[in-house]
Structures are given as structure tokens and as C-alpha cells.
Amino acid sequence: MTEPESRIRALEAAIFNAYRARTAASRAWHDRAARSLVGGVSGTVRYFHPYPLYFAEGQGAWASDIDGNRYVDHFLCGACLLPGHRHPAIMSAIAGTHAHGSLVLNDRLSTELAERLQAIAPAAERVRLLNSGTEAVMSALRFARAFTGRAVVVKFHGTYHGQGDDMLVGLDARARSLGAGVTDSAVAGTRLAEFGNFDQLGIILERGDIAAVLVDPSMHHCGLWAGDAETYRRIQKMTREAGALLVFDEVISGFRLAAGGAQTYFGVTPDLAVYAKAFGAGEKIGAVAGRADVMAVADPSRRTQGPFAFQSGTGNDVRNSVAAAIAALELYAAWDADGAYRALAARADRLGQGLQNAFASRGIACHYNALGPMVRLFLTDGPKTLKHCLSIDNRVLSLFHCALLTDGVLTIPGSNDFFLSFAHGDEEIDFVIAAANAALDRFDFASVSAIPERSANAH
Ligand SMILES: Cc1ncc(COP(=O)(O)O)c(C=O)c1O
Structure with a gap:
């Protein structure tokens, strides 16, 4: 030694x-x-x-x-x-659900939660509730691929976006995948870029096969190396010009940087945003939110009218999680205001x-x-x-x-x-x-x- x-x-x-x-x-x-x-x-x-x-x-x-x-x-x-x-507002919201049972079909509370998210997050023209950050990232990327008809997603080195196989790559400066069991084919549709290297991003986008650029605006995993508003505006402009979608992974930044998340903190509204963690304040819930025309790919009533992306989950709208999220969003809005x-x-x-x-x-x-x-x-x-x-x-x-x-x-x-x-x-x-x-x-x-x-x- x-x-x-x-x-x-x-x-x-x-x-x-x-x-x-x-x-x-x-x-x-x-x-x-x-x-x-x-x-x-x-x-x-x-x-x-x-x-x-x-x-x-x-x-x-x-x-x-x-x-x-x-x-x-x-x-x-x-x-x-x-x-x-154990914030009292969260605890009492959960306790309040017991009288009605934990799961009913198309609970009206889900609509209330989506409306509250719309009220604080500019990107949230439409919302799909689901179970976790991993599911939210997975679904957002599927929606982006369905909407653009393209296959590839850009991810930045040093970011973590949950445990989907395609995201378990480039968690540090290297292009390797994390742990065994993640195949080369699973990460073949993920293109890694250096955060802040706009020349490189431009070259990647030029190929015309990028469905989405995915970014955690807090750049949390590698140590909070967030860009500034100009960084995100530039990424957004380049992404848009290339016909791709900008996806903010707000699992960490959402509700933490501001009630409206990174999108209000930096003043940049992505095409899609994903949420989990503080969204439920301890209860298990996530969401994809975004532009109405993009989110429409997950609208089951329109499944014959264009690209349709399947998304479902047995526990997507469990009542205690939804109630906790409503209470949490109320708290965040009040804290933002004061x-x-x-x-x-x-x-x-x-x-x-x-x-x-x-x-x-x-x-x-x-x-x-x-x-x-x-x-x-x-x-x-x-x-x-x-x-x-x-x-x-x-x-x-x-x-x-x-x-x-x-x-x-x-x-x-x-x-x-x-x-x-x-x-x-x-x-x-x-x-x-x-x-x-x-x-x-x-x-x-x-x-x-x-x-x-x-x-x-x-x-
Ligand atoms: C930025 C980011 N995205 C996605 C996830 C995945 O969320 P979950 O653990 O709820 O699947 C995490 C989890 O740490 C995260 O930090």
C-alpha cells in the first residue's frame, strides 16, 4: 500500500x-x-x-x-x-384521504393537482401523473421521440436522470455505463455532450436525428454546476432550430429553486418538464408536463389521429400521493410569494x-x-x-x-x-x-x- x-x-x-x-x-x-x-x-x-x-x-x-x-x-x-x-399540511392532506379510500377510478383530485401545476409551472400546458422520476424521464423521452419521429436523446456528462437503462451512461466525465446489466444497445440512442460546450452540441444537433436535449438545469449530480439563464436560452435556441425538443429534468430543481422550478428561476420554458421528489413531499408521485401539442401524443382519445405514445401505470394517481402533492404545491406557492x-x-x-x-x-x-x-x-x-x-x-x-x-x-x-x-x-x-x-x-x-x-x- x-x-x-x-x-x-x-x-x-x-x-x-x-x-x-x-x-x-x-x-x-x-x-x-x-x-x-x-x-x-x-x-x-x-x-x-x-x-x-x-x-x-x-x-x-x-x-x-x-x-x-x-x-x-x-x-x-x-x-x-x-x-x-411531517409538515402538518402534508400530514393532514394524507390523513384526509382515508375517508374515501386510497384509489378510485379517475379521481377528481388528479385534475386539481394538474391545475395547480399549471398555475405555477409555465411549461405545464398538459400534465400526466405517474410514479417516479425515472418513469417521468422515460415517458417524456418517449413522448419526444413520438412527437419528432426521431430516435436519439442528448444527455450531458455528469448528470443523473434516474435508472432507465438508456440514462445509466455518462454519469461522470467518461462515456461508460453505470454498473453491469446495461447493454450497449440500451445506451445506443443516448448521445453524450459536455455541458457548456456549444460547438459540440451544435455538431451533435446538426445530424438531424435528435428528438430531445435533456438537461437537469441544476446540474445537481456532478455538484450543482448549473448554467445561467443565457446558457439555457442558448441550448433552447439551438435545440429548437434543430427541430428537437428541450426537456428539463426538474426532479431536483423543481420546487427547489423556485415554486415554478428552474423554468421560472432561469426564465426559460422547456417543451417538456419532468417532476418527482419534492413534488410529493415524501409521497410517491411524479409527472411529465409540457406543451399541449407535444403532450397530445399521450392522449388516448386521439390515438388514431397521429403518433400515439403509450403511457400507463397502475399507481399513477394514488390518492394519498396526489393529496400530498396538492398540499405541497400550495406550500411552495405561499413560500415563493413571501x-x-x-x-x-x-x-x-x-x-x-x-x-x-x-x-x-x-x-x-x-x-x-x-x-x-x-x-x-x-x-x-x-x-x-x-x-x-x-x-x-x-x-x-x-x-x-x-x-x-x-x-x-x-x-x-x-x-x-x-x-x-x-x-x-x-x-x-x-x-x-x-x-x-x-x-x-x-x-x-x-x-x-x-x-x-x-x-x-x-x-
Ligand atoms: C435529476 C434526477 N432525475 C431523475 C431522478 C430519478 O427519480 P426517481 O428516483 O424518483 O426515479 C433523479 C433521482 O435522484 C434525479 O436526481
Whole structure:
């Protein structure tokens, strides 16, 4: 083992020991869970080394694990809980559905939800409700292919768009697919482009076979490397001129950057937009919304009048999810009107600055990106660019996130996101900055800070 490697291992051992010392019940539960749930969890990112935590409850910005440890929750179940845990309006909306049963045919609540989405999202001329972000992306791309009669979709390097096989490619700077089981043919219709490289995008679009350009306007997965309004206007213009559709994946940006999502934040209305996560504020729901003429391809009453795209789902309009989404959209509209989004973004920026200062005061190079209620750190003294940060090794950063777990801050080591909810106040931000300082005092991050950055990246 090389010298730098052994220093990383020593740091890891110290952090894992502290983690084990306070999470005995989670450890025991993981042993039990792994005998039934594969890996002891219900999804790849829910697992982290040395074993994942198991949670009992949440309230507001806080969550408690089964050992009784309390955490400021910056995971928020993958950015779903934008109002915070157990927001009374969401809880009472769900409780209110019990009297009518959980599923009836063509529940009128779905229309109410679609109308509310229309009211806050300029792209939403028509809406199709469905179950998840993955389904929403899959369906939007199908609609785009049906509408344009073209087969290929542009995806940017470093973005995550759910677990459809065709989207599990180019999650970092490389063109490789993520994990086994994704065939070359599954990703053959996905063309990768470098975000911000307009010459390259122009060349790709010139071929005339592009149905859609898909973008997460927050560029969240690779670290919140969002463009500005001009970037998205330019992508939109190029896309339109090439006869393709612009699809905003608003699974992360939707309702987080503004009530109307990235489309109102940047002032660019895409042809189609997809939603999930904060849309249901913790309940399982997603949506595709977009131009009436494009969405018409999914209109079953017109199936003989032009291209028709099949889209269905048994749980598309489960009542408690729809009710929760209605309540969530009401909250977001009210928060947008009273300036709460700006206050929350300022809080996120203060968190990023505080964390950066904690590293800087110990001579460790760190910078941060903050966008809306989201923060990401980069432990590097290299350039503050997407290109550079896509290529760095985040192992030490992930260890920092694990160290934070031992000081009462919940994020997922490996994903390394700080998501804020509207329940996160200044107190929570102060708590997290203090926790970061405590973690940096207890664990010797300075010993690994000068280790040359290796090129690596994993989802
Ligand atoms: C930008 C983006 N799109 C799509 C998805 C997929 O959403 P889901 O996990 O609901 O399938 C995610 C999930 O993290 C996401 O971040």
C-alpha cells in the first residue's frame, strides 16, 4: 500500500470506529436486514460503508436513528422532504384521504393537482401523473421521440436522470455505463455532450436525428454546476432550430429553486418538464408536463389521429400521493410569494461558506457550490470548474460526510449532498457548521489533504 493510501485508510479506520461506537443498533439491524433485503437496503445509494444507518422518525429538519441519535437531516430522503419531516399540511392532506379510500377510478383530485401545476409551472400546458422520476424521464423521452419521429436523446456528462437503462451512461466525465446489466444497445440512442460546450452540441444537433436535449438545469449530480439563464436560452435556441425538443429534468430543481422550478428561476420554458421528489413531499408521485401539442401524443382519445405514445401505470394517481402533492404545491406557492425561497437560498450559502471556512482555517483546500437550498463541497485546490471537479476523487470528501454522521449531521457519504428543507433554520446551520469544525478537530483530515487528487468517480 502506498503512503498516501495508508493515511487515507488510517483516517477511515478512525472515523469508522467512532461511527460504530454510536450506532450499535443500526449495525445489528443491518445484519438482520441483509438476510432478507438485498444488501440490507432498498436501493444502491441507501447503503454506505461500513454499514448504513436505520432511522426511526423525523420531525422538521431533524431525524432520529434507531440508536436514538439525533441528526440535522440534510439527506431528506433524496431531496424529497422539501417542507421538512411531517409538515402538518402534508400530514393532514394524507390523513384526509382515508375517508374515501386510497384509489378510485379517475379521481377528481388528479385534475386539481394538474391545475395547480399549471398555475405555477409555465411549461405545464398538459400534465400526466405517474410514479417516479425515472418513469417521468422515460415517458417524456418517449413522448419526444413520438412527437419528432426521431430516435436519439442528448444527455450531458455528469448528470443523473434516474435508472432507465438508456440514462445509466455518462454519469461522470467518461462515456461508460453505470454498473453491469446495461447493454450497449440500451445506451445506443443516448448521445453524450459536455455541458457548456456549444460547438459540440451544435455538431451533435446538426445530424438531424435528435428528438430531445435533456438537461437537469441544476446540474445537481456532478455538484450543482448549473448554467445561467443565457446558457439555457442558448441550448433552447439551438435545440429548437434543430427541430428537437428541450426537456428539463426538474426532479431536483423543481420546487427547489423556485415554486415554478428552474423554468421560472432561469426564465426559460422547456417543451417538456419532468417532476418527482419534492413534488410529493415524501409521497410517491411524479409527472411529465409540457406543451399541449407535444403532450397530445399521450392522449388516448386521439390515438388514431397521429403518433400515439403509450403511457400507463397502475399507481399513477394514488390518492394519498396526489393529496400530498396538492398540499405541497400550495406550500411552495405561499413560500415563493413571501420570500422564503430567497431566505432559504441565503441559508444554504451561509452553510457552504461556513463549511469552506472550517476547512480553510485548517489549511485544507475546499470550495463549495450552493444553488437554491443545496450545497456541495469540493476538496481541491484545482480550478473551480465542472471539468476539473468531474475528474477528482471524492473519497476523502465522503469520509468527511461519514465523520459528520458521528457529529449529528445526516448526509449520505458518497452522494455528499447537503439538501435543505424549509424547516432548516439558522440554528440548524449553526449546528452543522459547529459539527463540521468538531469533526475536523477530531479526525486528521490535514494528513490526507495534500494527497494528489486521483481521477475517480462513482455514483
Ligand atoms: C435529476 C434526477 N432525475 C431523475 C431522478 C430519478 O427519480 P426517481 O428516483 O424518483 O426515479 C433523479 C433521482 O435522484 C434525479 O436526481
